[in-house]
Amino acid sequence: MKGNAKYYELINTAYLLNDIYFDEVNEKTGKFINSSMLLDDELANIHESRGYKYYVYDSLYPRESDKIYKKGRVYVFKIRSIDKDLITKIRKTITKTKSEYFQVVSTELKAYDQFFINELYTVTPVVLTVDNRFWVKRDSMELLERRIVENLIKKYKDYYEEEIEVEESFIQGIEIKNYKTIGTKYKDIRLMGNKLTILVKEDEISQKLAFMALGTGLLEKNSSNGMGFCIAK
Incomplete structure (x- = not known):
């Protein structure tokens, strides 16, 4: 590491x-x-x-x-x-x-x-692409949670060049904070995303993944459009 x-x-x-x-x-x-x-x-x-x-x-x-x-x-x-x-x-x-x-x-x-994280809140919307379209509130919450976890595991393994043993989701609870999907301009399209509050589990692996989210952002378009920027509570 x-x-x-x-x-x-x-x-x-x-x-x-x-x-x-x-x-x-x-x-x-x-x-x-x-x-x-x-x-x-x-x-x-x-x-x-x-x-x-x-x-x-x-x-x-x-x-x-x-x-x-x-x-x-x-x-x-x-x-x-x-x-x-x-x-x-x-x-x-x-x-x-x-x-x-x-x-x-x-x-x-x-x-x-690294410090203990109870909760993550996204200051900028998170963006998830599913089958060439953007995930919206009527879609599966289980899919959203799974993709958040998978994305952070990939970033962790890729950067630290080590395996991380994840037996279950680091997310204890997840809530969408916006009433309507949030649109943000990007090139010739509008990215459609949502702001989230995520409750984080207390175990070591969950805390590592939550901290990775603070340093790299959640899901997609982190470096290209600043999506998924989080603060910890």
């Missing part, structure tokens, strides 16, 4: 150069992060490769009640990763990155050791 489990959080303070409507924020933030990765050869290779990227980001803060993030104002967004080298390199390139929308004026990098 690559040392004790940690995740790293890069807090970016950004000056907005143009207005952004709320459902375009994550797409434009993702493009900005991608542009920063192209300034470093190793990061560029990661960006262009297939497979897990091991990072996730959230939306801009503070939120705007009229759903328009304003030109000339300062906002904060976070990037999380379990890969210290990746997040450290992004920190070096992101302040040098030119964009139509963002200018990062300062960064702060924090590290978090």
Whole structure:
């Protein structure tokens, strides 16, 4: 295993150069992060490769009640990763990155050791693709839970290069928090997702998987559109 489990959080303070409507924020933030990765050869290779990227980001803060993030104002967004080298390199390139929308004026990098997690809450929607369409509330909750677990197990095995023996789901309970499915712009489509509250079991394996969710995000489109960004309670 690559040392004790940690995740790293890069807090970016950004000056907005143009207005952004709320459902375009994550797409434009993702493009900005991608542009920063192209300034470093190793990061560029990661960006262009297939497979897990091991990072996730959230939306801009503070939120705007009229759903328009304003030109000339300062906002904060976070990037999380379990890969210290990746997040450290992004920190070096992101302040040098030119964009139509963002200018990062300062960064702060924090590290978090694994801690006990009672509950996960998704700040950005989780996205699950099932048979070339997006999972929606009327679909099977058992399928949603199973795919969440399988996704985290794959990320864990792939990154740490070790097996993890999972006999049952790490999820004790799961609740969908939104009334309607949430749409977010991504390229020429709209990603349809849901915000979740997940109760986490207390055993060691369950805690490892929940911590992996904090560092890499839940389910799909974590690095490309910031989906599945979680906070712990």
